[in-house]
Amino acid sequence: TTLFDDYADNGIIEEDVENQPNLIKLTMYADPSLDLDTIKSDIENRLTDANISVTSIDTTILDESTWLNSWQQYIEPTEILPNLIIKPAWQEYDNVDHKTIIEIDSNISFGTGAHETTRTCTELLKSYSESMDLDTVTCLDIGTGTGILLLIAAQLGIKHLVGIDIEEYAANQARINCENNHVSAEIICGNLDSDFNGTAQIILANLTVDPLKILLPQIGKKLDNQGILIISGIIDDRYDEIMPYIEADWHIIEERIAGPWHTFALEKR
Structure with missing residues (x-):
């Protein structure tokens, strides 16, 4: 996840992919003012430069309450x-x-x-x-x-x-x-x-x-x-x-x- 630390202002979540032990899923909550196509292209380039294969990249806009509920569930005592x-x-x-x-x-x-x-x-x-x-x-x-x-x-x-x-x-x-x-x-x-x-x-x-x-x-x-x-x-x-x-x-x-x-x-x- 250190490849994407400049996108980490709003959090990064790393998860395993069910029944696919060789894959991980990264969810990054980037600044909503950034262009989605630019983010997607930049991430693809970083992964390619790091010789990391990617199966898919999806982008979407979330409202604040959805974002808040998304990361809060992962924060434990x-x-x-x-x-x-x-x-x-x-x-x-x-x-x-x-x-x-x-x-x-x-x-x-x-x-x-x-x-x-x-x-x-x-x-x-x-x-x-x-x-x-x-x-x-x-x-x-x-x-x-x-x-x-x-x-x-x-x-x-x-x-x-x-x-x-x-x-x-x-x-x-x-x-x-x-x-x-x-x-x-x-x-x-x-x-x-x-x-x-x-x-x-x-x-x-x-x-x-x-x-x-x-x-x-x-x-x-x-x-x-x-x-x-x-x-x-x-x-x-x-x-x-x-x-x-x-x-x-x-x-x-x-x-x-x-x-x-x-x-x-x-x-x-």
């Missing part, structure tokens, strides 16, 4: 850290072991805990926050989306939480999820450079390569001199493209890889 469960609001979970549950409601396909980048960001957040005074730390989540990383940070004991997202629908979703999970967080709809004042000791940016290239210089102004920056959303195919932007101003403390995705813990040079 997941144990993001030992004894910490991320549960989609529309799924049941039998909590017989009395684990801590974070419930996420979402009208967008990402930020439900199932993605590799969410897990690796969480692991690094836990690792680096353990040596900090969590009563005084500010944790800033850039592109907060559903607010999932802020909710995890709250469970780790971080008291001062700030999320920022340029999209109003995402900021509203983060506010709803924080309220539903009884987490106090400041959620800002706006731009990092102009709308977040002050500095943070932990900054999270689980984005993609294009916004990271723009934001990395700005993030340096918002991170405490002794702070930690955790970035993710870096796919194998664009790894070499982002590295000069990282190496210009940042020292790599740690890198974690999950599937085709790379996550970094960074500090300022």
Whole structure:
């Protein structure tokens, strides 16, 4: 599926084909403003270039509610850290072991805990926050989306939480999820450079390569001199493209890889 990551904004589902073990079915939910014939041609060319045979490609336009129901059924509760469960609001979970549950409601396909980048960001957040005074730390989540990383940070004991997202629908979703999970967080709809004042000791940016290239210089102004920056959303195919932007101003403390995705813990040079 990494061949089609630039079509993945609205989700990709991979399924087996019944009674045909040598085939898989990919369903990609692309931007509806794109031309269907162009998408079909582009996909055919990518598969041909990758020496992957294809039996058929079909395209159709879905309304928003059909799309939403299509991907939601595949998102299951997941144990993001030992004894910490991320549960989609529309799924049941039998909590017989009395684990801590974070419930996420979402009208967008990402930020439900199932993605590799969410897990690796969480692991690094836990690792680096353990040596900090969590009563005084500010944790800033850039592109907060559903607010999932802020909710995890709250469970780790971080008291001062700030999320920022340029999209109003995402900021509203983060506010709803924080309220539903009884987490106090400041959620800002706006731009990092102009709308977040002050500095943070932990900054999270689980984005993609294009916004990271723009934001990395700005993030340096918002991170405490002794702070930690955790970035993710870096796919194998664009790894070499982002590295000069990282190496210009940042020292790599740690890198974690999950599937085709790379996550970094960074500090300022």
